[in-house]
Amino acid sequence: MSFVPLSHFLSSVFFVGSFRRHRVILSAGLLGFGLTGAALLASQAKSTGPTPDEALARLVDGNKRFVAGSVTHPNQTAERRLAVANGQAPFAIILTCADSRVSPEIYFDQGIGDLFVIRNAGNILDDHVIGSMEYAVEHLHASLIVVVGHSKCGAVSAAAAGGEAPGHIRSIVGAIEPAVEKVKGQPGDKVDNALRANAQHVAGILRRVEPILGEAVKTGHVKVVAARYDLESGQIELLP
Numbered sequence: 001m002s003f004v005p006l007s008h009f010l011s012s013v014f015f016v017g018s019f020r021r022h023r024v025i026l027s028a029g030l031l032g033f034g035l036t037g038a039a040l041l042a043s044q045a046k047s048t049g050p051t052p053d054e055a056l057a058r059l060v061d062g063n064k065r066f067v068a069g070s071v072t073h074p075n076q077t078a079e080r081r082l083a084v085a086n087g088q089a090p091f092a093i094i095l096t097c098a099d100s101r102v103s104p105e106i107y108f109d110q111g112i113g114d115l116f117v118i119r120n121a122g123n124i125l126d127d128h129v130i131g132s133m134e135y136a137v138e139h140l141h142a143s144l145i146v147v148v149g150h151s152k153c154g155a156v157s158a159a160a161a162g163g164e165a166p167g168h169i170r171s172i173v174g175a176i177e178p179a180v181e182k183v184k185g186q187p188g189d190k191v192d193n194a195l196r197a198n199a200q201h202v203a204g205i206l207r208r209v210e211p212i213l214g215e216a217v218k219t220g221h222v223k224v225v226a227a228r229y230d231l232e233s234g235q236i237e238l239l240p
């Protein structure tokens with residue numbers, strides 16, 4: 001192993017790289033400088049932003065403000081814009097529908113640089129979506145992923161209705177079909193059941209997908225939560 005100067009070691013731990021790289025550098029530090037496990041954990045904790053639970057609480061609070069009509073529009077000033085122009089550290093990753101009525105910065109009452117948002121019809125997964133999340137976890141240290149389905153989702157309605165969808169829409173409907181299948185025969189509204197199942201299904205995959213997200217969830221660095229947004233009340237409901 002090559003010698004790493006202490007100053008470089010410390011700045012690396014606190015300011016650059018992913019938690020994966022932190023672990024590599026920390027391992028080198030452990031061998032080179034005899035740090036204890038507790039010191040390693042403390043260093044690692046300092047290198048990250050809010051915990052997954054803190055991040056979730058921030059979103060829940062923001063949604064409560066939105067529902068109550070008491071939004072504060074945080075982090076939307078010119079100062080904030082300038083402050084994050086040279087670097088971002090979003091505290092949460094949101095995967096939600098492309099529907100024009102479900103903008104996360106609005107329903108979570110957040111601002112510039114707060115949320116790393118990925119949107120497509122039906123809030124579904126492909127390699128581009130997962131790769132974007134991996135980037136946000138590895139390089140931006142976001143600690144929370146929320147998959148937000150919404151009431152009356154057109155993409156889920158199309159999948160629940162069955163039949164052939166035209167063009168590339170077929171690919172979207174196909175991705176939602178497992179959720180529709182899962183809730184077949186259940187009481188209640190077919191579309192609402194399916195959009196809940198779809199968000200839960202997507203969240204379940206994200207908790208396991210290797211190598212980056214699955215590992216981050218396993219080690220507790222990242223939490224993945226499914227949720228449902230109600231178009232009428234504006235309320236976010238966390239799903240089990």
Ligand SMILES: [Zn+2]
Nearest residue numbers: 097099153154
């Ligand atoms: Zn939708």
